[in-house]
Amino acid sequence: MSCYIELQNISQSFQATQSKVTLFNNLNLRVEQGKSYAITGPSGAGKSSLLMLMSGLEQPTSGQGIYSKNGQSHSLAYLKTDIGFIFQQFHLLPELTALNNVALPLKLRGDKRAMNKAKIWLEKVGLQHRENHKPSELSGGEQQRVAIARALVFEPNFIFADEPTGNLDKDSAASIADILFDCCRENNAGLVIVTHSDALANRAQQVFSLADGQLNNPLANVEVA
Numbered sequence: 001m002s003c004y005i006e007l008q009n010i011s012q013s014f015q016a017t018q019s020k021v022t023l024f025n026n027l028n029l030r031v032e033q034g035k036s037y038a039i040t041g042p043s044g045a046g047k048s049s050l051l052m053l054m055s056g057l058e059q060p061t062s063g064q065g066i067y068s069k070n071g072q073s074h075s076l077a078y079l080k081t082d083i084g085f086i087f088q089q090f091h092l093l094p095e096l097t098a099l100n101n102v103a104l105p106l107k108l109r110g111d112k113r114a115m116n117k118a119k120i121w122l123e124k125v126g127l128q129h130r131e132n133h134k135p136s137e138l139s140g141g142e143q144q145r146v147a148i149a150r151a152l153v154f155e156p157n158f159i160f161a162d163e164p165t166g167n168l169d170k171d172s173a174a175s176i177a178d179i180l181f182d183c184c185r186e187n188n189a190g191l192v193i194v195t196h197s198d199a200l201a202n203r204a205q206q207v208f209s210l211a212d213g214q215l216n217n218p219l220a221n222v223e224v225a
């Protein structure tokens with residue numbers, strides 16, 4: 001049975017020194033396992049904050065989030081073990097090799113086959129020949145491929161990617177997008193990407209634009225080619 005994340009009537013505001021900043025008002029959004037979504041919008045609109053709310057890492061001012069798994073509803077806190085993150089800055093551990101970076105999430109879960117599975121994933125992202133290299137010895141695109149392998153190695157139901165191609169040139173960005181979409185499709189993972197890149201956003205099945213606290217057509221099933 002498929003899983004989904006639903007945000008219901010979510011509002012989020014912060015009390016800054018001088019004034020109150022309101023990011024969203026009564027926002028509704030549903031993302032499903034196996035589908036791909038892009039969130040676009042102007043700088044400061046709250047895209048990264050929305051990703052944090054969706055993943056249960058931040059709490060909204062009001063409203064609620066639900067994680068539905070195998071027909072049962074849970075709070076978003078339950079998502080913790082079912083999501084992988086990919087960031088613009090890669091966030092690899094600098095002292096670990098590519099292989100050990102990918103194996104880490106499995107080792108933390110006590111998986112005895114961590115190294116074997118990590119090797120398989122490094123191969124999937126085309127980096128089997130660089131397994132003993134540390135992040136400083138890899139290009140930006142290569143580091144992002146390691147980060148994708150690390151995010152997917154434990155087969156999470158959802159991947160959240162915040163500007164995953166923001167630090168890459170056009171060719172590397174296109175190749176990272178290929179790998180990211182292919183790997184999520186292969187794992188049947190839901191993919192939610194925050195991006196300023198139209199090229200990347202348009203690869204998603206559904207594109208949302210966040211501006212003035214509102215998502216355009218958040219619950220409409222408008223499929224984008």
Ligand SMILES: Nc1ncnc2c1ncn2[C@@H]1O[C@H](COP(=O)(O)OP(=O)(O)OP(=O)(O)O)[C@@H](O)[C@H]1O
Pocket residue numbers: 014015016021023041042043044045046047048049050
């Ligand atoms: N914990 C917080 N306290 C106060 N303000 C916050 C907090 N978190 C986010 N903000 C503010 O919310 C606004 C939206 O930030 P966010 O990073 O989500 O935007 P964004 O759309 O992802 O921007 P960008 O495209 O530039 O990355 C910013 O003005 C930010 O300063």
